[in-house]
Amino acid sequence: MPAIPTCLFPPIQPTRHGMLQVDALHTIYWEEAGNPKGIPVLFLHGGPGAGLSPQHRRFFDPQQYRIILFDQRGAGKSTPLGEWRENTTQLLIDDIDTLRAQFGVDKWLVFGGSWGSTLALAYGQAHPERCLGFILRGIFLCTAAEVDWFLHGVRWFYPELYDEFVAPIPEAERADLLKAYTSRMLCDDPAVYWPAARAWSRFEGRRVFLLPQPEDTASDTLDLGVGRLESHYMANGGFLREDQLVQDVGRIAHLPCVIVQGRYDVICPPLSAHRLHQAWPGSRMRMVADAGHGALEAGIAKALVGATEQFKRSGRFD
Numbered sequence: 001m002p003a004i005p006t007c008l009f010p011p012i013q014p015t016r017h018g019m020l021q022v023d024a025l026h027t028i029y030w031e032e033a034g035n036p037k038g039i040p041v042l043f044l045h046g047g048p049g050a051g052l053s054p055q056h057r058r059f060f061d062p063q064q065y066r067i068i069l070f071d072q073r074g075a076g077k078s079t080p081l082g083e084w085r086e087n088t089t090q091l092l093i094d095d096i097d098t099l100r101a102q103f104g105v106d107k108w109l110v111f112g113g114s115w116g117s118t119l120a121l122a123y124g125q126a127h128p129e130r131c132l133g134f135i136l137r138g139i140f141l142c143t144a145a146e147v148d149w150f151l152h153g154v155r156w157f158y159p160e161l162y163d164e165f166v167a168p169i170p171e172a173e174r175a176d177l178l179k180a181y182t183s184r185m186l187c188d189d190p191a192v193y194w195p196a197a198r199a200w201s202r203f204e205g206r207r208v209f210l211l212p213q214p215e216d217t218a219s220d221t222l223d224l225g226v227g228r229l230e231s232h233y234m235a236n237g238g239f240l241r242e243d244q245l246v247q248d249v250g251r252i253a254h255l256p257c258v259i260v261q262g263r264y265d266v267i268c269p270p271l272s273a274h275r276l277h278q279a280w281p282g283s284r285m286r287m288v289a290d291a292g293h294g295a296l297e298a299g300i301a302k303a304l305v306g307a308t309e310q311f312k313r314s315g316r317f318d
Contacts (some may be wrong), residue, residue: 004067008058020102022073022095025086029077030070030099033060039132040105043069044123048233049225051076055296058302059214061109062310068103070095072119074115075225082197082224084186084232089239099107099131109311113137113260113295114268115230118238121245121276124252125216131273132315133256135307137300138293139273141245142238146272149235151177157266158207165203168195182231182310197227204230210264210292246261249279253273256281257276258310258317260303262291 016029031052043056051071060067071078073087096119100108109132112120117136124131142147155162168175173180184196201223232238241247252280257280261273265279270287286307288299295301309316 004055005296005298007298007302007305008055008212009061010058010243011303012057012062013053014057019077019079022098022100023086025080025083026073027069028073028095030068032064032068032103033057034060036066036298038062038064038066040066040068040108041076041110041308042100042110043067044096044110044112044116045069045072046112046116046225047229048072048115048119049082049094049227050069050222050231051078051225052116059301059306065308066105068099068105068108070091070218074229074301075185076221076304078106082222082228084228087232088236089119089122089233092119092127096123097127097130098279105257106130107132109135111135111308113125113296114140116292118142118245121249121252122238122240124255125245125248128252128255129200129253131252133311133317134252135258135260135304135311136276137260137295138268139276140268141272141276142233142240143243143244143272144237146268146297147178147234147237149269150267154207154266159201161206165199168199178231179229180236181286182235185231188283192223193228197223197259200227200231204267207266208292209294210262210290211295246275246279249276253280253282256311256316258286259283260286260288260300260307262288262293262297264291265293267293 012033014033015030019027072240074083088298110120118140129186170181185193259273261270286303291297291299
C-alpha cells in the first residue's frame with residue numbers, strides 16, 4: 001500500500017456498526033461514520049470481494065457527511081467469507097436498498113470505485129429516485145472485452161505476472177483461464193481453492209498502482225473474497241446484459257456524476273470511463289495523468305476528495 005495521501009480527512013472511527021442478516025445464508029457487516037444529520041453518502045468497495053478499509057471513511061468531510069459503508073456479500077467482515085452462492089448483482093442491489101431503509105435515508109450520494117463503480121451504476125439504474133448523484137472511479141462496465149483484458153490483455157504490460165498466473169494451470173485448460181480458475185476457486189476443497197484464490201488476488205494486486213510498491217502480503221480475507229467473487233461475477237458477466245450499464249445510462253443521466261480515472265490504469269483501462277462519459281453528456285471527467293488504478297494514489301485521492309468537497313458545497317460537479 002502506498003503512503004496515505006495527505007489530502008484525505010483525518011482517521012475517524014465508526015459512530016455505530018453492526019451485522020444485518022439479509023437471507024438464510026448471508027449476513028453483511030455495515031458501519032456509519034461522520035455527522036448523522038449530514039449529507040448521506042454510500043461507499044461501495046471494489047472487487048467484488050475486496051471489502052472495506054478504514055481509509056475509505058476518509059474521502060468525506062465527517063462534519064458534513066453521513067458516511068455509510070458495508071462489506072458486500074462474501075467480503076470483509078460479512079459472512080460466510082468468499083461465499084458465491086446467493087451472490088448476484090441483483091441481490092447486492094436489494095441489500096443496498098435494505099440498508100437505505102434501515103438507515104432511514106430517502107436519497108444518498110453514491111460513491112464507488114472499480115467494481116464499486118459497476119455496482120453504483122447498476123444500483124442507480126435500478127433505483128434512480130434514491131440517488132443524489134455519483135462519484136465513480138476506475139470504471140468497470142463488466143463487458144466481455146473488459147474481462148478479457150483483465151485476464152489476457154494485461155500481459156502486454158505485465159508479461160511476467162501473466163506467466164506466473166498461467167503457470168499453475170495445465171496447458172490443456174489455458175484456452176479458458178476464467179473457467180479454469182473458477183472451477184478451482186468455487187470447489188469445496190481448501191487444498192484446491194486456496195492456492196487458486198491467492199494466485200488470482202496477487203495477479204490483480206501487483207498491478208494496482210502506477211509505481212511499484214513495497215511487496216505487501218495480502219490477507220487471507222482479501223485473497224478468498226477477491227479470488228472467489230471476482231471469478232464468480234466475471235464468469236456470469238456481472239449478472240448484467242452485455243453493455244447494460246451504458247445502454248441504460250439514460251435512467252440516471254439527469255443526475256450529477258463525476259468520473260475519476262487513472263490514465264495508466266491497467267486493471268480498468270480508460271476506454272470504459274471514456275465510453276461512460278460519452279453516453280452521459282452531463283457527467284464530468286477527471287483524467288489523472290500520473291496514476292494507475294489505486295484509490296490511494298495521490299492524484300486519484302485528490303480528485304475524489306475534491307469531488308466530495310464540491311458536492312457538499314453545491315450538490316453538483318463542475
